[in-house]
Amino acid sequence: MQLPRNPFKHALNGQTRYGCWAGFGTAYAAEILATTGFDWLLIDGEHAPNPVPAVLGQLQAMAPYDSAPVVRAVNHDPSLIKRLLDIGAQTLMVPMVDTAEQAEALVRATRFPPQGIRGVGGGLTRATRWDAVPDYIETAHQELCLIVQVESPQGIDNVEAIAAVEGVDAVFIGPADLSTGVGHIGNPGHPDVQAMIRRAFDAAQAAGKATGILAPAEPDARRYAEWGFDFIAVGIDISLLRQAALQTMERYKPGASRATPSDTY
Numbered sequence: 001m002q003l004p005r006n007p008f009k010h011a012l013n014g015q016t017r018y019g020c021w022a023g024f025g026t027a028y029a030a031e032i033l034a035t036t037g038f039d040w041l042l043i044d045g046e047h048a049p050n051p052v053p054a055v056l057g058q059l060q061a062m063a064p065y066d067s068a069p070v071v072r073a074v075n076h077d078p079s080l081i082k083r084l085l086d087i088g089a090q091t092l093m094v095p096m097v098d099t100a101e102q103a104e105a106l107v108r109a110t111r112f113p114p115q116g117i118r119g120v121g122g123g124l125t126r127a128t129r130w131d132a133v134p135d136y137i138e139t140a141h142q143e144l145c146l147i148v149q150v151e152s153p154q155g156i157d158n159v160e161a162i163a164a165v166e167g168v169d170a171v172f173i174g175p176a177d178l179s180t181g182v183g184h185i186g187n188p189g190h191p192d193v194q195a196m197i198r199r200a201f202d203a204a205q206a207a208g209k210a211t212g213i214l215a216p217a218e219p220d221a222r223r224y225a226e227w228g229f230d231f232i233a234v235g236i237d238i239s240l241l242r243q244a245a246l247q248t249m250e251r252y253k254p255g256a257s258r259a260t261p262s263d264t265y
């Protein structure tokens with residue numbers, strides 16, 4: 001069989017693609033989300049309880065649907081990256097990329113020798129469809145999409161160099177970490193943070209790289225779409241459930257919960 005096509009990578013063609021965070025860590029919840037029409041879903045291995053086997057289950061659950069999976073690793077560990085690629089993740093997002101050297105190391109972690117250091121799993125792996133894809137080693141990189149997250153003041157300082165790294169396909173700005181990192185906790189709308197986000201967006205676009213961001217608040221998402229962001233996460237499944245639950249309960253037991261429904265982080 002042919003190397004599976006990466007629907008996320010091919011959809012980055014200038015039109016904004018809307019996604020949702022998948023944070024429950026179960027195939028069942030991921031499959032429900034996959035039926036709702038989002039262009040892409042982020043299986044979060046950084047902040048959600050998602051060990052590698054749980055990610056595998058979610059990739060399998062989403063496979064029949066049009067929502068493209070994006071898998072976020074918890075760190076830069078090449079061993080973890082190898083395992084995520086081996087189970088068939090083709091779009092990989094890596095948090096906290098602060099320098100071009102880190103971005104280069106991540107590219108090498110996704111490539112087989114001589115371009116990189118990825119080990120060969122061959123027929124053991126879902127990525128090769130258990131060896132049904134005959135030229136996997138030679139062609140795998142063509143369908144991989146590496147998204148680096150820039151979400152610190154240092155990352156912003158280096159964003160032009162990070163975006164220029166060959167093999168980096170996209171830059172994703174993490175507004176929660178970025179705003180926290182510069183002392184504006186919970187306020188990515190602060191003008192200083194917005195200026196940093198704009199700088200990162202402009203740098204990625206100038207380098208010809210796709211640019212993504214998380215924006216659960218609709219006015220933010222609309223503004224970023226107007227700027228020209230290529231992919232925007234407009235929801236977090238866990239928050240969506242909680243908001244719906246709070247709003248439903250509020251109709252029957254007003255004031256029962258002191259928690260305010262929120263569409264932020």
Ligand SMILES: O=C(O)C(=O)C[C@H](O)[C@@H](O)CO
Nearest residue numbers: 047151174175176177178265
């Ligand atoms: O900094 C951000 O924003 C992100 O990286 C996304 C968060 O990690 C996500 O978990 C939402 O809180």
